[in-house]
Amino acid sequence: MEIKSPQFKKNAKAALADEQLQKALSHVRSKFIEKRATAVRELDCFNELRDNAVAIKKHTIKHLDLYLERFEEKVLEQGGQVHWAATARDARGQVLDICRKIAAKTVTKGKSMISEEIGLNEFLEVNDVTPIETDLGEYIIQLRGEHPSHIIAPAVHLNMDQIREDFREHHTELPEDRSLEEPISLLQEARGILREKFLGADVGITGANFLIAETGTSVIVTNEGNGDLTQTLPRIHIVLASIEKVVPTLEDTSQILRVLARSATGQEMSVYTTLSSGPKRGDDPDGPDEFHVVLLDNGRSSMLGTEFEDMLRCIRCGACMNHCPVYHAVGGHAYGWVYPGPMGSVLSPSLAGIENTGHLPNASTFCGRCESVCPMRIPLPKMMRHWREREFELHLSPASQRRNLKLWAWFAKRPKYYRLFSRLSHLALKMLAGKSGRISFLPLAGGWTRFRDMPGPEPKTFMQAWQDRSTRDQPQ
Amino acid sequence: MSKPSSPRVALFVTCLVDLFRPSVGFATIKLLEDAGCKVDVPISQTCCGQPAWNSGDRENTRKIAETVIQTFESYDYIVAPSGSCAGMLKMHYPEVFAGDAKWMERANLFSEKVFELTEFLHDVMNVKKLKQKLNSNITYHDSCAGLRELGISKQPRTLLKSIKGVKLAEMKDSETCCGFGGTFCVKYPEISNSIVETKTENIESSGADVLLAGDLGCLMNIAGKLKRQGSTLEVRHVAEVLAGMTDTAPICDTNKKTVAKGR
Incomplete structure (x- = not known):
């Protein structure tokens, strides 16, 4: 996927001016937050479960090599195959090779952010394999030629009327006068069309929420059941997963599942939790003939042992973006790459390079709400700050910003001169405010005064007033 | 927590209060004095260093933090009328000195004495x-x-x-x-x-x-x-x-x- 993160500011402005988007985002601002809060309130031990989940992931990441090898061993034992992909390109190639072996024409897909990360759909299309997204949200944005704007709710940036129009435009085989007023009618229409696709697909590709080392099982959670049809009907099932998805045991998985859906959608559990272990066995009534797991690294192993290692605990619940004031304002597309919101602002620089994604860790108020709701207690603001440190070290932050900072720091380190600096600033502010008590245009801070007034200062600085008072109070 | 008797409290004024709204500083002093504290305003204070810290400039942050700690560490408590500045002094200073055991210890001892105003009045002075x-x-x-x-x-x-x-x-x-x-x-x-x-x-x-x-x-x-x-x-x-x-x-x-x- 082309990186549009360098144009973050432009993207954000467009998003703020987009009325349809703003209308759609108003739902994110309230619904996700309320649902999570209720789910958390109703489970007394939620925070203890969070601590357990964090401990499980920390342990796994510390022994990532061991658990990945164990996972591979178990998959092979069950007759599956494992493909190690160091890069996005490797992963795309491996998927295509598998498709080509059976001359696959169509591939159904369950929701997978890794597929987005490696740009799989575009790649398959140019190689004459047709990918069909089967998650309703993904299906809609595929029709529109868009990318997900949210990691668990890919079409959250859209309103019902837009989807209605898309369906009328694309589903031309259906009667024109059909009613699509009720949301359920849209769902039923998509379901009817996808049913055919499921039956005709040669290969099914799913992501994975967990890879269980103990059993060689891949696990997905969905609310639509499309994942089950994707992975059981075609001849080949390909699991596309990144390496940090591995957990040691089935028991560990069930612990993390208890915090996942609650954090994500506020459900106790997703509607479907699907476990798949290898291809169809002799006495199985159905299932794929072949079971492949493509294990993607794509920069993750280089996060190990760095200040960004904690990010590998992320279980992609989306709680951070659901609670982020910046995401609420601009939506997911403005971030310009696969992963939006706070988790993306930490992860994208690791995967796509800080030189391409420099705005992302800066576009945060550091309000800390993301960290407070993260089921994995990932210190997201702290890691965004680490990216800012890298940018500062590499001289990637804007020159004017660096200059101002340097000047300010020079004074801040010298109390006597700092007093002088603040007195002069105070004087200038006082002049600008005049008698109105506020400033409507402030040079060097036009970004502030374009949208709001700046209060004028009181007659003296605190330090001046304090020193006056001290002198006055001294005995003569 | 029992209420300490007339602790020596240093006011951390904060840049914005100094520049824009001294009334907040004087109100803070009154509240602290009414609660029984002896309040002092160290005049060599500048800023907590947050602008540098959040811009990724560790070196300047560290230098500023050293000055702040030296200026304030002799007091019983350090109180700021700001959760943001108090948070910087209390939660971030130890991290600023990560890897330097001697300064880290000093930063930890300092940060334990830092409070935001309402927190200090309510939790420490039992107001x-x-x-x-x-x-x-x-x-x-x-x-x-x-x-x-x-x-x-x-x-x-x-x-x-x-x-x-x-x-x-x-x-x-x-x-x-x-x-x-x-x-x-x-x-x-x-x-x-x-x-x-x-x-x-x-x-x-x-x-x-x-x-x-x-x-x-x-x-x-x-x-x-x-x-x-x-x-x-x-x-x-x-x-x-x-x-x-x-x-x-x-x-x-x-x-x-x-x-x-x-x-």
Whole structure:
């Protein structure tokens, strides 16, 4: 996927001016937050479960090599195959090779952010394999030629009327006068069309929420059941997963599942939790003939042992973006790459390079709400700050910003001169405010005064007033 | 916790209070003195270093932090009328010195003595009730650093409710960021504006006449937006109301006849 993160500011402005988007985002601002809060309130031990989940992931990441090898061993034992992909390109190639072996024409897909990360759909299309997204949200944005704007709710940036129009435009085989007023009618229409696709697909590709080392099982959670049809009907099932998805045991998985859906959608559990272990066995009534797991690294192993290692605990619940004031304002597309919101602002620089994604860790108020709701207690603001440190070290932050900072720091380190600096600033502010008590245009801070007034200062600085008072109070 | 007898407290003024609103500093001193503290204002203080820290400049942050610690470490407590600056001193300073055991220890000892004003009054000095009266309908915005780094939420509310005549009208999403974010508001002004617009909408819908918060940065942002929108709401730092010092015109205003004085 082309990186549009360098144009973050432009993207954000467009998003703020987009009325349809703003209308759609108003739902994110309230619904996700309320649902999570209720789910958390109703489970007394939620925070203890969070601590357990964090401990499980920390342990796994510390022994990532061991658990990945164990996972591979178990998959092979069950007759599956494992493909190690160091890069996005490797992963795309491996998927295509598998498709080509059976001359696959169509591939159904369950929701997978890794597929987005490696740009799989575009790649398959140019190689004459047709990918069909089967998650309703993904299906809609595929029709529109868009990318997900949210990691668990890919079409959250859209309103019902837009989807209605898309369906009328694309589903031309259906009667024109059909009613699509009720949301359920849209769902039923998509379901009817996808049913055919499921039956005709040669290969099914799913992501994975967990890879269980103990059993060689891949696990997905969905609310639509499309994942089950994707992975059981075609001849080949390909699991596309990144390496940090591995957990040691089935028991560990069930612990993390208890915090996942609650954090994500506020459900106790997703509607479907699907476990798949290898291809169809002799006495199985159905299932794929072949079971492949493509294990993607794509920069993750280089996060190990760095200040960004904690990010590998992320279980992609989306709680951070659901609670982020910046995401609420601009939506997911403005971030310009696969992963939006706070988790993306930490992860994208690791995967796509800080030189391409420099705005992302800066576009945060550091309000800390993301960290407070993260089921994995990932210190997201702290890691965004680490990216800012890298940018500062590499001289990637804007020159004017660096200059101002340097000047300010020079004074801040010298109390006597700092007093002088603040007195002069105070004087200038006082002049600008005049008698109105506020400033409507402030040079060097036009970004502030374009949208709001700046209060004028009181007659003296605190330090001046304090020193006056001290002198006055001294005995003569 | 038993109330310490007349502790020596250093006031960490904060840059914004120094530059824009000294009244907050004097209100803080009054509250601390009324609670039985001996208050001092070390005159060689500058800034907590947060602008450098959040811009990724570790070296300057460290130098500033060293000066701050040297200036303040001899006091019993260090109190700031800001959750953001107190959060920097208390939660971030130890990290600034990561890898330097000697300074880290010094930073840890220092940070244990740092408190935000309402937290200090309520939790350390055991102030639960204030004597003055004030007929006012107040809404309180929880500034992010105070709320999430220091866990401040009930302290300012308990103190406000103890004032005779004060009614607290909670706004929707009082815990959501106002969009200030330090340099964020000038680096990404459009986004900041959209966030503060949501905030002022919630403030106006609360039906309150007065907005209070514990951080001047947020207050300037919100007051500046309300004023631009033509609102008549009165915006003040919580310390001014708690200390009964509401003679100064509200933030972004020149009108001294104020709601908080009991219209």
